[in-house]
Amino acid sequence: MSKAIRRSLAVAACLMSTACILDPQNGQTFNGPVTGTTVSFSAYHTSANATSRVQVLSSPTADPSVSANWITLATATSAASGYNDTTGATVYPWSANVTPVPSAAFAARWPAGGLAFLRALTSDGYTHATFDDVTFDDCFSEVLGRPDWAWTDVTTDCGGLGASRLAVVSTSPTPLELPRVTGGIRFLSKKGVGSDAETNNYYTTINAPLTLAAFRSRYMVPTVGDSEAEVTATYYNDGDLGIGREMHCRRFAANANHGAGMACHVSNYGTFGHTSEADITAALNQATSRTGAFATVAMVYEPSRANNPVTFMVYDAAGNRSTRAGLDTRLANDTVPRNCLTCHGINSYVSVAGSTVTVANARFLPFDLDSFRYSTAAPFRRADQAESLRRLNALVKGTVPATTGISRLVDQWYPAGVNTVNAAFDGKRLPPGWESSGSDATDRRSLYDGVVKNYCRTCHISSESTYYTFENHADFVGNGARILELTCNWPAARLNSAEGGAMMPHAEHVARRFWQSGARAYLVTGLNGLNTPLAGCVP
Numbered sequence: 001m002s003k004a005i006r007r008s009l010a011v012a013a014c015l016m017s018t019a020c021i022l023d024p025q026n027g028q029t030f031n032g033p034v035t036g037t038t039v040s041f042s043a044y045h046t047s048a049n050a051t052s053r054v055q056v057l058s059s060p061t062a063d064p065s066v067s068a069n070w071i072t073l074a075t076a077t078s079a080a081s082g083y084n085d086t087t088g089a090t091v092y093p094w095s096a097n098v099t100p101v102p103s104a105a106f107a108a109r110w111p112a113g114g115l116a117f118l119r120a121l122t123s124d125g126y127t128h129a130t131f132d133d134v135t136f137d138d139c140f141s142e143v144l145g146r147p148d149w150a151w152t153d154v155t156t157d158c159g160g161l162g163a164s165r166l167a168v169v170s171t172s173p174t175p176l177e178l179p180r181v182t183g184g185i186r187f188l189s190k191k192g193v194g195s196d197a198e199t200n201n202y203y204t205t206i207n208a209p210l211t212l213a214a215f216r217s218r219y220m221v222p223t224v225g226d227s228e229a230e231v232t233a234t235y236y237n238d239g240d241l242g243i244g245r246e247m248h249c250r251r252f253a254a255n256a257n258h259g260a261g262m263a264c265h266v267s268n269y270g271t272f273g274h275t276s277e278a279d280i281t282a283a284l285n286q287a288t289s290r291t292g293a294f295a296t297v298a299m300v301y302e303p304s305r306a307n308n309p310v311t312f313m314v315y316d317a318a319g320n321r322s323t324r325a326g327l328d329t330r331l332a333n334d335t336v337p338r339n340c341l342t343c344h345g346i347n348s349y350v351s352v353a354g355s356t357v358t359v360a361n362a363r364f365l366p367f368d369l370d371s372f373r374y375s376t377a378a379p380f381r382r383a384d385q386a387e388s389l390r391r392l393n394a395l396v397k398g399t400v401p402a403t404t405g406i407s408r409l410v411d412q413w414y415p416a417g418v419n420t421v422n423a424a425f426d427g428k429r430l431p432p433g434w435e436s437s438g439s440d441a442t443d444r445r446s447l448y449d450g451v452v453k454n455y456c457r458t459c460h461i462s463s464e465s466t467y468y469t470f471e472n473h474a475d476f477v478g479n480g481a482r483i484l485e486l487t488c489n490w491p492a493a494r495l496n497s498a499e500g501g502a503m504m505p506h507a508e509h510v511a512r513r514f515w516q517s518g519a520r521a522y523l524v525t526g527l528n529g530l531n532t533p534l535a536g537c538v539p
Helices: 003-009 104-109 136-144 151-158 196-206 212-219 277-289 382-397 405-413 441-460 473-478 480-488 508-515 519-526
Strands: 019-023 039-045 051-057 070-077 090-098 115-122 166-170 231-237 243-252 261-269 295-301 310-316 349-353 356-360
Touching: 019 115, 039 051, 039 070, 039 115, 051 090, 070 090, 115 519, 136 151, 151 441, 166 519, 196 310, 196 349, 196 356, 212 261, 212 295, 212 310, 231 277, 231 382, 243 277, 243 382, 261 277, 310 356, 382 405, 441 473, 441 508, 441 519, 473 480, 480 519, 508 519
Parallel strands: none
Antiparallel strands: 019 039, 039 090, 051 070, 051 115, 115 166, 231 243, 243 261, 261 295, 295 310, 349 356
8 A cells, every 4th residue: 555545544543642643654764864864744633723843852862751852853733624534523634844864963863874763742742643664554454444443443553663753764874884894794603603624524424415416316206106296486585595596395205225304405596685676586587497506505304313303415506515505795604504503493503523513403494475575477476386385384394393483383374274285375464472452462563573574583483492482572572672782783793702793683684674674663662772872773
């Protein structure tokens, strides 16, 4: 729904409050220099010819409860005539264009790459209600879909995390655009940095095939009487790595060389660090035409292998086994299996005993259909591949205990059951631990959809502890101080050698998307992070 349509439909959303702001919304992003940037307000008052003041907090870290810390940028007057709803009540529009940072002398109000906090006050001091950019459209559509909906439901049900204030987000620069320094950003290093020697010992320990062709011969060839076909899907993985992917998975039977299990290999296409629409289309075109794969990553689940039930292998463009898999532009850690384990098992670890290298607690990860981009050409469109992706998720669920967050997430996605043929994927469902029938229902969804779903869940769902899978709102809030520290305090977090560079998100593509989104606004307002040094959330 466009903002123009949304505004025309929602003009009476403020009827049960003195006033509200439809634009900007909490989490709205602005690219480019903040100096001279104009923010346009579109708001409503329940009185005609009433004045409202648009204000900016003097600094993101200033105490918002102190009136003196709010600086008036403009005063606006509501119109003499307004809009009537079906009950005959009237709301009166007002608008204003403000410049929070008119010159460098006012830079403290909105740090480059950080947040600025804005609000609007009526003449009697009432603070306008606000909405969250990530949830308002869907929430408003749901309100309209009710047989007994009222305009008052919009404000009641769709109010924003900031409640009486909103955060606008500068997306330039991001930490990834700053000059590289010694000890700087070290993606995928939480499990330590490996070496070619360690990887070769690991390959020997797990008896990894020397070529991709040999891998397929061992694990992907159907046995006599095997009626289950290999499952394939092709997509652009926008949820974590930012590359085109050609996925192949199947179950395999036991034989004299190995036990029964499941194996996958995924060929990778495109270029890391390039995320324009043209780049995405190019990567998808390569993947769908099966041309130009730069590497193939393989995983095997073999539960009879007690010390290494989940194993990792990499093959280069020629199909020969390789010790390295570059998964970003930084290459702080590109050796197998440690770079894989950063996400494929938060509680995983590498054990080295002489030349024997084993991995514990590694996991296959589920396929989030909403996080992928798809070709517009058959048979690679999302609808064409929905059933294959369901089968892939069924295979993944078969590799993890039913008590894991991964298993619960797959069940959440498929209400009819992931093993049900043609079961529909529902990516909008919240985990039970985030659902609420109270006034905080939309607040919870804003925090989950605006942060957890897109920037945390892919890796955190592999944790053995529900406290770190973020399946419960209380656990996420309970981790709030640490989350703010790791996401908003990159200059310190990335230099934390004890944790291999602790900044989050911990994968380059996800981090770039996080810093270019409104996620920081939802974190700071949703975790009550105002009035702290982290409230600016600057690179």
